[in-house]
Amino acid sequence: MDYSKIKIPNHVGIILDGNGRWAQERGLTRSEGHQEGFNNLMKLTEHVFKTGVKVLSVYAFSTENFKRSKEEVDFLMNLFENKFAEYAKDLKEKNIRLVFSGGRGKPVKKKIIDIINKCEEITKECTNGIMNICFNYGSHLELVEAFKKMHTDIDNHKFSIDDVNEDMLYHYMFQDLPPIDFLIRTSGELRLSNFMLYQASYAELYFPKTYFPSFDAKEFDKALLEYTSRDRRFGGINYETKNN
Numbered sequence: 001m002d003y004s005k006i007k008i009p010n011h012v013g014i015i016l017d018g019n020g021r022w023a024q025e026r027g028l029t030r031s032e033g034h035q036e037g038f039n040n041l042m043k044l045t046e047h048v049f050k051t052g053v054k055v056l057s058v059y060a061f062s063t064e065n066f067k068r069s070k071e072e073v074d075f076l077m078n079l080f081e082n083k084f085a086e087y088a089k090d091l092k093e094k095n096i097r098l099v100f101s102g103g104r105g106k107p108v109k110k111k112i113i114d115i116i117n118k119c120e121e122i123t124k125e126c127t128n129g130i131m132n133i134c135f136n137y138g139s140h141l142e143l144v145e146a147f148k149k150m151h152t153d154i155d156n157h158k159f160s161i162d163d164v165n166e167d168m169l170y171h172y173m174f175q176d177l178p179p180i181d182f183l184i185r186t187s188g189e190l191r192l193s194n195f196m197l198y199q200a201s202y203a204e205l206y207f208p209k210t211y212f213p214s215f216d217a218k219e220f221d222k223a224l225l226e227y228t229s230r231d232r233r234f235g236g237i238n239y240e241t242k243n244n
């Protein structure tokens, strides 16, 4: 694709959905769907950054996903435990920083928390882009934690309540990242499921029917074409393109 004619969003969010249905359609187990989803994520990440996107946030496991069967949760936790370090190594070679958003306590195993901290440590100097994996993530949890941290800083006289503003809230999120410009949810579901509610307030939304394991570079380019066609107004009016 000729990327010079394409508008490239600075921060892309992807809600990785449909692993289970992808597997079911092929007579495979849900676990096999998750495995394939993760393999796809590794391939897709490389492509996304090649297009010029600077920040990619992916929703990999929500705070609510712990409601699933023990078998499914255990499989996913093992997958993350085995894959995150390899993923970090891969990203480091591409000079991409890897960060994680989400709770870093129970019910996540300490071993996984240690791996996450290490992944962040080894890629912290990378400058080509930021890959943000939302793991044990929920927007409600993030906002509650943000308000608690802010309250503590106010108590410690770092600033006063009157100094609080909209931009400041970003610094209190799990990661201090810019707003999401383009939010994709695969699999055809039309909801946000507790993903980045503050950061996505002006994101362009896109809901392809494709299940995540099949959402490849070609599908991502199609999404970029769609983004390019959108008129982002942020509450204003583009008088140049209006003739009445």
Ligand code: IPE
Residues within 6 Å of the ligand: 016, 017, 018, 019, 020, 021, 022, 060, 061, 062, 065, 076, 187
């Ligand atoms: C997304 O796929 C991955 C996670 C939520 C961990 P799903 O597991 O939700 O797949 P479907 O929605 O059941 O097809």
Ligand code: IPE
Residues within 6 Å of the ligand: 015, 016, 017, 018, 059, 060, 061, 062, 065, 189, 191, 193
């Ligand atoms: C959202 O997908 C969470 C992730 C993709 C990690 P779900 O499949 O859990 O969402 P619901 O239950 O359909 O809303």
Ligand code: MG
Residues within 6 Å of the ligand: 017, 018, 019
């Ligand atoms: Mg789902």
